[in-house]
Amino acid sequence: MKNATSAEFSTVDLLLKSDAETRAVDAFTLSWVKLEKQLRRLTSNLIFQHSAFEDGEREHKTAVRAAILRKTTANHDKFIGAIYRLSNRSVKDLMQDEYKALKRDTDTAYQYRKKILHGQQTGHSLTRTELEKCISSMRAWCELLADRANERIGYDGFSRNSLRKNGREEITAAVDEALVGGWEEFIRKI
Numbered sequence: 001m002k003n004a005t006s007a008e009f010s011t012v013d014l015l016l017k018s019d020a021e022t023r024a025v026d027a028f029t030l031s032w033v034k035l036e037k038q039l040r041r042l043t044s045n046l047i048f049q050h051s052a053f054e055d056g057e058r059e060h061k062t063a064v065r066a067a068i069l070r071k072t073t074a075n076h077d078k079f080i081g082a083i084y085r086l087s088n089r090s091v092k093d094l095m096q097d098e099y100k101a102l103k104r105d106t107d108t109a110y111q112y113r114k115k116i117l118h119g120q121q122t123g124h125s126l127t128r129t130e131l132e133k134c135i136s137s138m139r140a141w142c143e144l145l146a147d148r149a150n151e152r153i154g155y156d157g158f159s160r161n162s163l164r165k166n167g168r169e170e171i172t173a174a175v176d177e178a179l180v181g182g183w184e185e186f187i188r189k190i
Contacts, residue, residue: 038157039079
């Protein structure tokens, strides 16, 4: 899904092409936001596959958005786990051979992100080149996940309107089974 991912990362590209002294830090931070956004939107899309929700029903969309908004402790690993529990398809299985290296790079980027987003030094004396390498890995993660999730789940995590039905009966069945205790309770536990 390079088109949706390319559009999503166009602002990152603008930052990297700029002359701003902080361009790598700024692009890194925005790339991390894009990665987490994709995982959150994939999770939201999967929750919306539940049989209780109807396509086009504004109140259903509002309820799911509000429940996700109340969840302030979720991070990338929790959304990765939620995707598996909802779809019976792990992100590792979706990404296949590329997963291990990209997950390692993503976990490293997460450690940097925890410091950078709080205005702290990482303790690694990161160069612009090192940050650009992290950005490249995050983009590769997002592109691969977008392609594979779109194929297997029916949504890429970046296209507009994440709260829509994908028309995949096997996904709806998996989601219904995962949410047997209630969709709101599932979100609380993410």
